[in-house]
Amino acid sequence: MKSSALRKFRVVFASLLIISVAFVFLDIRHMIPESWVTGILYIQFLPSLLKFINLPSLLASGFLVVLALTVFTGRSYCSFLCPLGIFQDIVNRIAGIINRKNRKFRFAIPYTITRYSLLAITVIVALAGSVLMVTILDPYSIFGRMMTYFLKPAVVQGNNLLASILTRFDIYTLYTIQLKGITAAAFILPLFFLGLTGYMAYRHGRLYCNTVCPVGTFLGLISKVSIFGIRIDSSSCTRCGRCAVACKSSCIDFLHESIDVTRCVTCFNCIDSCNDNAISFGIRRSGKMVDGSEEENSKGRRKVAAAGEPEQIKKPVQAGQSGIGESINEESVDNGKRNFIFNSLILSATFTSLANGQDAPVPTKASTVRENREYPVCPPGGIGQEHFNDYCTACSLCVSACPTSVLRPSFRSYGLDGIMQPVMDYHKGFCNFECTVCIDVCPTGALMPLILEAKKLTQIGKVKFIKENCIVETEKTDCGACSEHCPTKAVKMIPFIDNLVIPEVEEDICIGCGACEYACPTVPFKAIYVNGNPVHLDAKKPETGTLDDKVLEEFPF
């Protein structure tokens, strides 16, 4: 196969993939059915692997497909199926429009130590029982966080602007959506990776994927035995070097007619660049491809290359040039990165600032007793904090999908291991009784399947009442907002002084949805709150009793 149709196919496929995955996160009108979400995310490598460990099933077999695909075709996952990889291709393409130099590459030797160390650390930490490195480095999760914390707020703001304009013309097809802010600290990680991947892609193509990403490195190892791959036909090759210039992975050593298969993401750009039809995608011939660990070879190559050849390919350099690589640090900030950070800061600033002043209650007296929440509340389906913390990679899809915005990224609630993992924040919302969206969309099995009726009886926390803070006690007026909202009547109102009623809680039938806590109007401390269950329990079914359905014979007036 020598046709540029391959590249066109890749561009179209990748575009569709990134649009679908992005749309899953940006679906502010909740239009995509949950089963579609599962389908779209089926192929994401690490989420699928985690899900398979939790729940071996056909639905979780996506990672096996990726492995098979890699054995056949090399790292095409990185070009066709990884949203973060495709995002970087888009960034580099834009970079090329801004300055053509950004899209001109040259062969470089890989950061072998860095990439295998990062892969090893990720695997070792994971085997030691912490998902932390996966959370930080899983490309799908990084992409998910970018969508959730940067693009979605922008989409919502755009929607709200449009909605307010349409409303003026009495058109209500669009409606404004309330943005509920998140703790500023939760922006640190997504912001860092937006900057890092953005900058590296802007200047150096796929350097991030070939240096930092553990999935890329792992699939690169498998690619060594791949059946198909990019190959150079030495009989037609004129050693013009165009392919090396076109290669975002900087992995074509045209002088030796060899391609570093551990870094090649089979984007097919080189095929298009070749004027001599010397590059094609087909069954690999042995000996013509090298893997990046062949240090001696590359040293030799460096000499040859330095001796001079085509203009733009003076010499192979350490991938990405100096300053980047093992210690990617703030010193390497340039305008591209600065713009990214600046834009993201603006976005996040608007996001957080919007949160202020919402629902600001007007307290008559300040509440005095602090809530004593011993455990954070993790979402239903999480089985317990341990299971949840072990499998959630903080892709934040549930945070995006939650209709009540009760799910917020944690910063300290779960400790370092659970950084960015969603936690129920009952000051922002409460868990809708008739809803299992977070469970239905979770791609890793951190939230295990629960049917609605089971979810309604899953106790994720228990209600606690602080009488000293309660309006009925402090003001001697009726309130009862908590009891109103309670779906199981675990919070009921009992006679108090005069004609007043005051809450009484029944923990057994409480499911920990937090409706009471959200509704409670006292500040700064709530008079009613939910303490998380470290292991989720079964709630008792509320007693329903019977009703004698007597027909109204006469009006009582």
Added chain:
Amino acid sequence: MKRRDFLLKSAAAGVVAGAACTIGGYGRVMGGVPSPAAYDMVAIRGGEAAAMFDKGISALGGMSAFVKKGQKVVIKPNIGWDVVPEKAANTNPALIKRIVEHALRAGAGEVYVFDNTCDDWVKCYKTSMIEKMARDAGAKVVPGNTENYYQEISIPGARVLKKAKVHELILESDVFINVPILKVHSSAKMTASLKNMMGVVWDRRFWHTNNLHQCIADYGMSDYKPHLNIIDCYSVMTKNGPRGVSMADVQTMKAQLISTDMVAADTAAARLLGLDPERVDHIPIAHQMGVGSMEIDSMNIHKIAM
């Protein structure tokens, strides 16, 4: 047009509450105040919700006694909860549909339906079936989920709730029809006409923290109180209100109350629930403030059995 004027003027005036009040009220003066009804209240029992409304409204001279040609009508049901119609936590959707039809037949220019819900509004509108039924009948179903739909008004006659942010549709409409469903209520004791007004304002927490019953009564002193109240008592939640836990909380009463007087309607509704209206604090407070009258025994009530 009115709305744009309103927005422009209130923006110019820096959204001064007084200005908003005057300009918002303009439409009402021009549109004409609905004519007084022949009865103080109509009470119907024994039929389906929509059929009972047909009988009830014709006893009051038909919808055209309240809605004039070209007027803007807003209907405010209770759509507070993400529960199915059978659980009777939200107003009967068939009743809302029929009211929309009557209003349009009476020549209404536009009929709007909305509520500021407790559960996620998208789910409430959908699960309650009200969105679909009202739309089918030709109404515009409008969100009330974010603060930007609400404008501040002042309520000079109020004791506590002197200011409130009210949904702009309430401020702009010529006719305001209140369609609560009767339920026992864990904090307000009972919910009907007066309590349903908590769904036309933005900040309910203020009411909860500042003497709930007084605030409920205070809203009745507003210039933007309903012209007509239709209390849906077809299925009535007699336990675990306002959300309800199971079907065992719901009694099929097959009744309906229609009145222009919120206090009178709520007094009658309390008796239907077997409650002493005097013990539902916001009713006697509203009566005492002159929002309406609790003296229903001396009123001209037209009772219809079907």
